[in-house]
Amino acid sequence: MMESSADTRSDLLRAATRLILREGAARLTLAAVAAEAGVSKGGLLYHFPTKDALIEGLIEHYAHTFAAQVTALAAGESGPQPLLRAYVRATFAEEGASRELGAAVLGAALLNPGLLPRFREQLQGAVARLEAGAADPARATAVRLAADGLWFTELLGLTDLAPSARGALERCLLELLEAR
Numbered sequence: 001m002m003e004s005s006a007d008t009r010s011d012l013l014r015a016a017t018r019l020i021l022r023e024g025a026a027r028l029t030l031a032a033v034a035a036e037a038g039v040s041k042g043g044l045l046y047h048f049p050t051k052d053a054l055i056e057g058l059i060e061h062y063a064h065t066f067a068a069q070v071t072a073l074a075a076g077e078s079g080p081q082p083l084l085r086a087y088v089r090a091t092f093a094e095e096g097a098s099r100e101l102g103a104a105v106l107g108a109a110l111l112n113p114g115l116l117p118r119f120r121e122q123l124q125g126a127v128a129r130l131e132a133g134a135a136d137p138a139r140a141t142a143v144r145l146a147a148d149g150l151w152f153t154e155l156l157g158l159t160d161l162a163p164s165a166r167g168a169l170e171r172c173l174l175e176l177l178e179a180r
Contacts, residue, residue, distance in 0.1 A: 005047070008039065008043065008047065009047045009057070010061075011037050011039075012033060012034075012037050012039070012044055012047055012048065012054070013054075013057060013058055013061050013062075014037075015033050015036035015037035016028060016033045016036075016054055016058055016107075017058065017062075017100045017103050017104065018036060019032055019033060019036055020103040020104070020106065020107050021099070021103050025103075025106055025107040025109075025110040025111055026110065026111075028051065028054075028055075028107055028111065029051070030044055030045070030048070030050075030051055030054070033054065051111065051112075052112055052115060055104065055107050055108045055111060055112060055115055056108075056115055058100075058103070058104035058107065058108075059101070059104045059105060059108055059115070059119050061104075062100045062101035062103075062104050063101055063104075063119065063122060065100070065101075066090060066098060066101045067126065069090045069093070069098075070083065070086045070087050070090045071086070072086075073085075073086035073089050073090055074086035079174070079177065079178055080135070080177055080178060081130075081133070081134060081140065081177050083129060083130050083132075084130045084131065084134070084140055084143060084144060084177060085174055085177055087130050087144065087147065088143065088144075088147045088170060088173050088174055088177075089170070089174075091147040091148070091150065091151050092147070092150070092166060092167075092169075092170040098151060099154075099155070102151060102152070102155035103155070105119065106155060106156075127144065130144060131144065139176060139177070139179070140177070142176070143173045143176050143177055146169075146173055147173060150166075150169065
C-alpha cells in the first residue's frame with residue numbers, strides 16, 4: 001500500500017524530532033532527516049524545501065498537537081480553570097506532544113531564532129486563554145510558569161525527577177489552582 005503525502009510529511013517530522021532529541025539541534029540537516037526517515041533527499045525537499053521550512057513545520061505540527069491534547073484533557077476536567085489544569089496535565093504527561101514541541105522550539109531557537117516570533121505570538125494568545133478568568137491571576141501565572149520550568153529543564157537535561165517526584169509536583173500545582 002502506498003503511503004500518503006500527509007503520512008510522509010508526518011514521518012519526516014517524527015524523524016527530525018528523533019534527531020533533535022537524540023543528537024541535538026546542531027546535527028539537524030536535511031540529509032540526516034531524509035536518512036532517518038528512509039526517504040530520498042528529493043522526497044524530503046518536496047515537503048520541506050529548506051531547513052527553516054522543516055523547523056517551521058515542526059513547531060506548527062507539535063504546537064497544534066499539544067493544543068489539541070490540552071483541549072481534549074480540558075473536556076474531562078471538573079475543577080476550576082479547566083484549560084490551565086489540562087495544560088499542567090499535558091505538560092507532565094509521559095505521552096503526548098510536549099517533549100516533541102520542546103525539541104522543535106529548541107531547534108528553532110538554536111538554528112534560526114528568527115522563526116520564533118510567530119510561535120511567541122501564538123503562545124501569548126494561548127497563555128491569555130489559559131489564565132483567563134482566574135480568581136487569582138498571579139497564582140495562575142505561577143502555576144503555568146512552574147509547569148513551563150519543568151518542561152524546559154527536562155528538555156535541556158537539567159532535571160531528572162523520579163516519577164514519584166513528578167507526580168507530587170503535578171498534584172501540588174493542581175492543588176494550587178483549587179486553593180482560595
